[in-house]
Amino acid sequence: MKILFAGMLVAAVAIGWGSRGAAAQSANVTPERDDALSAVYATPVEIAEGGRIAEASCARCHGANGISTTDGVPHLAAQRAAYLNLQLRAYRQRSRVQSAMTGIVRYLSDDALTRVAAYYASLDPPPPASASAEATPSGSDPVQAGKAAAAACGGCHGETGISKIPGMPSLVSLDPKYFVATVSAYKSGQRKHDVMKSLVAGLDDETVNNLALFYALQEPAKAQTPAPGDPAAGEKAAASCAACHGDDGVSGNPATPSVAGQDAAYLASTLRAYKDGSRKNDSMNGPAAALDERAMQDIAAYYAAQQPQPLNVRRPLTTAEWAERCDRCHGPNGNSTDPLIPRLAAQRSDWLEQAIDAYRTGARQSTAMAAMSSLMSEGDVEALSAHYARQKARAVTYIVLPPVGEKRDK
Numbered sequence: 001m002k003i004l005f006a007g008m009l010v011a012a013v014a015i016g017w018g019s020r021g022a023a024a025q026s027a028n029v030t031p032e033r034d035d036a037l038s039a040v041y042a043t044p045v046e047i048a049e050g051g052r053i054a055e056a057s058c059a060r061c062h063g064a065n066g067i068s069t070t071d072g073v074p075h076l077a078a079q080r081a082a083y084l085n086l087q088l089r090a091y092r093q094r095s096r097v098q099s100a101m102t103g104i105v106r107y108l109s110d111d112a113l114t115r116v117a118a119y120y121a122s123l124d125p126p127p128p129a130s131a132s133a134e135a136t137p138s139g140s141d142p143v144q145a146g147k148a149a150a151a152a153c154g155g156c157h158g159e160t161g162i163s164k165i166p167g168m169p170s171l172v173s174l175d176p177k178y179f180v181a182t183v184s185a186y187k188s189g190q191r192k193h194d195v196m197k198s199l200v201a202g203l204d205d206e207t208v209n210n211l212a213l214f215y216a217l218q219e220p221a222k223a224q225t226p227a228p229g230d231p232a233a234g235e236k237a238a239a240s241c242a243a244c245h246g247d248d249g250v251s252g253n254p255a256t257p258s259v260a261g262q263d264a265a266y267l268a269s270t271l272r273a274y275k276d277g278s279r280k281n282d283s284m285n286g287p288a289a290a291l292d293e294r295a296m297q298d299i300a301a302y303y304a305a306q307q308p309q310p311l312n313v314r315r316p317l318t319t320a321e322w323a324e325r326c327d328r329c330h331g332p333n334g335n336s337t338d339p340l341i342p343r344l345a346a347q348r349s350d351w352l353e354q355a356i357d358a359y360r361t362g363a364r365q366s367t368a369m370a371a372m373s374s375l376m377s378e379g380d381v382e383a384l385s386a387h388y389a390r391q392k393a394r395a396v397t398y399i400v401l402p403p404v405g406e407k408r409d410k
């Protein structure tokens with residue numbers, strides 16, 4: 001009889017989409033987290049009381065009905081009750097510090113925090129940001145952006161960076177660090193080439209990074225150009241080059257370009273340029289000075305015949321791939337099904353960006369989020385924040401159970 005009553009004593013249970021199972025499974029529930037869960041079982045009377053506290057102490061910043069109109073202040077409407085409760089306790093214990101919030105919660109009791117959390121959870125969710133208000137930021141797919149920018153280069157360097165024109169270098173197996181350094185050397189004039197200088201002068205850093213990534217991720221192949229020298233003689237002459245350029249011209253060092261599969265006419269022209277000093281480099285001017293025209297042609301033929309290798313560069317995740325990872329914890333389209341994990345759907349994008357930055361800098365502590373946020377680029381943070389702001393949020397449903405005569409025992 002008693003056991004049955006214990007269940008009946010709970011007058012209302014807040015569920016978010018499937019949260020009951022998740023609440024039961026929620027791993028390693030500490031006493032603090034256990035307390036936070038009390039907001040999930042608030043009665044309608046307690047929720048109404050939470051509404052009065054919210055009106056008096058919170059609405060001036062968090063907006064009427066928990067919908068914030070202020071930059072840097074999160075929406076609270078329809079956020080998970082236990083999560084809100086946990087954060088309020090964290091502000092009160094100063095394990096999460098922010099002057100506005102720590103000042104406000106200092107004077108509120110456990111019960112007050114539980115009720116105000118339950119009240120905000122019970123409200124209708126904020127509307128999602130419209131697609132136009134949250135224009136998709138660029139950089140959400142750097143490889144696609146790199147491909148688009150590379151359209152201007154394909155006429156000389158080949159569509160995927162594999163040269164078909166003698167004298168034009170392949171770009172396909174260049175390490176992104178070397179690529180970026182080279183483009184900036186053309187821009188500054190440190191590496192002299194008027195045509196390349198004018199072609200890259202207008203590219204911003206992000207575009208150059210995207211181009212570098214695009215070429216680095218293309219399937220490597222030898223340049224489709226003739227190589228008039230003698231590769232066997234070239235192999236012997238290139239013996240002293242392997243120390244820096246690697247066996248078979250595949251370099252393991254980002255500062256030293258791979259030369260395997262490179263266009264032979266370009267290779268020979270760079271060796272001439274190093275030899276006559278028109279291209280300056282401390283590592284190369286010495287070795288090139290010792291080579292005659294014949295040796296240059298042979299070495300060029302040898303390296304051109306070697307198989308270029310894929311670079312050890314990982315394709316960054318697209319926004320959709322990132323979101324799929326976030327959703328594993330934050331629920332489908334950011335609608336959390338775990339009472340202790342916040343809903344991200346329809347949250348303010350400026351707040352989402354700010355929150356992720358706080359995890360990154362350690363201003364806000366969370367093992368899960370420290371790990372996730374350290375992997376995101378600036379562009380990822382912007383794109384994901386805009387993505388979640390646009391998702392439709394689900395309401396948290398409080399199911400009212402049959403009322404009981406006794407006062408709920410806490």
Ligand code: HEC
Nearest residue numbers: 054057058061072073074084087088098100101104116342
């Ligand atoms: C003076 C303005 C102000 C008042 C009043 C205020 N808040 Fe806040 N609140 C903020 C700001 C700013 C933040 C973001 C703080 C941060 O960066 O950690 C915040 C954050 C929060 C968060 C964390 C949300 C999340 O998703 O991480 C909760 C929960 C919260 N407030 C609840 C309340 C409640 C409940 C009250 C009333 C008892 C209240 N706030 C009163 C300004 C205010």
Ligand code: HEC
Nearest residue numbers: 152153155156167168169179182183193195196199211257
């Ligand atoms: C009109 C033909 C032409 C176009 C178009 C062109 N390039 Fe070049 N590019 C060259 C030539 C020729 C060289 C060799 C210059 C030298 O000897 O320094 C070169 C060299 C380079 C190199 C250095 C390769 C190495 O192995 O050191 C990079 C990187 C590069 N180009 C990137 C680009 C990018 C990015 C674009 C498009 C924005 C582009 N190029 C467009 C002709 C072109």
Ligand code: HEC
Nearest residue numbers: 238240241244255256257259267270271281283284287299
């Ligand atoms: C001490 C290390 C070192 C040695 C030895 C060396 N290189 Fe280099 N090589 C470099 C570095 C570093 C660069 C990039 C320099 C720059 O940015 O101009 C380079 C650039 C080149 C390039 C231009 C590639 C491009 O994509 O523009 C060619 C070709 C080349 N080396 C061939 C050779 C040959 C042939 C030998 C042997 C005769 C040789 N190198 C020996 C370090 C070395």
Ligand code: HEC
Nearest residue numbers: 074322325326329341342352355356365366368369372384
């Ligand atoms: C392993 C589970 C996990 C994954 C994966 C995860 N999160 Fe979280 N996230 C959490 C937890 C737990 C919190 C609450 C931490 C706290 O107490 O501050 C949180 C909090 C947040 C917050 C703060 C929300 C607020 O209102 O203050 C944001 C924003 C966020 N996560 C974004 C993301 C994004 C974007 C991704 C994907 C790149 C992601 N999370 C992936 C578990 C996760």
